[in-house]
Amino acid sequence: MVLHRLRSRLPRYTIRLRLAVLYGGVFSAAGTLLLAFIFLTVRYSSHGTVVSAQSAVAKLVERHSGQATPDTTLSVTPESFAAARAQAQAHQLGAVAINVNNSDLHRLLIFSLIAMAIMVVASMTLGWLLAGRVLRPLQVITTAARELSATNLHERLALGGPDDELRELGDTFDELLGRLESSFEAQRQFVANASHELRTPLTLERAILEVTLANPAADAASLRAACERVLAIGEQQERMIDALLTLARSERGLERREPLLLDTLTEEVMQDRAEEAARRGLRLDSNLQRAPTVGDRRLIERLIANLLDNAIHHNSPNGWVTVATTVGAGEAILTISNSGPVIAPEEVSSLIRPFQRLGTDRTGHGDGHGLGLSIVDAIATAHGATLSVHPHAAGGLQAEVRFPSADVSQPRLIQ
């Protein structure tokens, strides 16, 4: 508790502070070492000078006394007097030298310590400023991340400066923003489209009922016709909502995985559609070889059904549909091919996007809701499979889904 209160009163131990303290610390250590070295050097080298001066005087004195030595009388010769004076002077000189030397060293120490203290403070301040400058891009990134929301994803940091680690971090952050923005944009587009697709039938229902009721001459037959149309539109809306839910579910990932045979599932779906294909005068051929895979049975059924429905509905009179399953290169492959109107290669990629319909389908005559291939794509992705769609030059489409085969596929993490 006390510790906590103490900590909250202290400044936050930021990287900037740490760097400043580090600079100050390193400088003080280096400065102290340097000062100690200089101090010791000065101290011992000046002591040596005094000693050598003393010994030089001693030698001089010796020479003078040496000359006097043979004369043992007590008479004071000028030579002996000079020697004694020189000796006394030498002692005095030595003492003065030592005195001077001690006070200089003391002053040197004091000045050094003061300079050292000033430099430590200066180095910490400088360290603080430098660290702030170096860390400024981090501050920019932090501010941007804090202010980030779905509405300003288009903004970029665009950090300038040298090509260093922080610049790399900033650029990576910008790339992340770019990916987020396009994913948000796709979601927004999807919601706008879904809202358009849901509002249109509502508008139609309302218009039919109001226009019919506004007609004073409306008889039972026209009222009945209006009701039937509204009912049909309601069913279409139901299919649309089902499709949206399927799409959302398959984009969320797989809830279940079980081993299953692609060929058996395909055969079941084909049996359900055989009657409709015959009614439309289509030839339905199949070449189903054993193709084991793992996945969610209901979703894979939906995938096959959507592809087959597309092939049947977007066909030409007396056209054909061929369905094949096989195993190749460690993959279970489903191929559905059909005749039909000519589709430009550049239009094909847009077919997979939600709510994309070609030609007359868009005017509302068709029973498609524009989500069929988006759902197929989402289910394929959830299974780790790939969907590829190619137009036939003579008209019609070929769709191919490659699932990881059950024999080789390992249980893998799918988001």
Add this chain to the structure above:
Amino acid sequence: MRVLLVEDHAELADTVATGLRREGMAVDVALDGNDALAHLALTDYDVLVLDRDLPGVHGDQICRSLVAEGREGRILMLTAAGSIEDRVDGLSLGADDYLPKPFAFAELVARVRALARRSGVLLPPVLVHGDLRLDPANRLASRDGQRLSLSPKELAVLEYLLGAHGRVVSAEELLEHVWDENADPFTTTVKVTIKRLRAKLGEPPLIETVTNAGYRI
């Protein structure tokens, strides 16, 4: 009043057009942007009901080009995108009004009528000429307090002539603004309608024939 309805959903376009025709409007339908531009190049519409999200040429583009040309017709945008931003966007493109889907049909009719009144000379909601009163919104016409029983076409012709404020209106002009594109320009349908209208309006005669020019009230 001549209306062009541009809507890519065929069934909706059909239903709305039926309803508007029953209200006495002459309605043409275009299912995409290019079709709409082709219609607009041929006819001066009083009101354009424009879906925004169109295949071919986008509704915004059509709106922009009409405003740039300085056309007289009024534009009502009709769209499924109903957020405030969308409405503001649509109106700032030059649309005169904006109605989000799903809309109430009665509201659409009222707005189209309101816009038609503002196309050209400003007109009051109820047209009065001497003892003749015409309330187009409620499709009521009366003379000297006596209710007249007029067909939608007769009402529309009367409304157009009253709205012309005494100007001479040619048979071609009547055909362009009161009948839709399915009318045969070489029939005597205008003449016949005027004749029936005159009979129903009674004495003293209101509609004057100007030789080789047209009609006038």
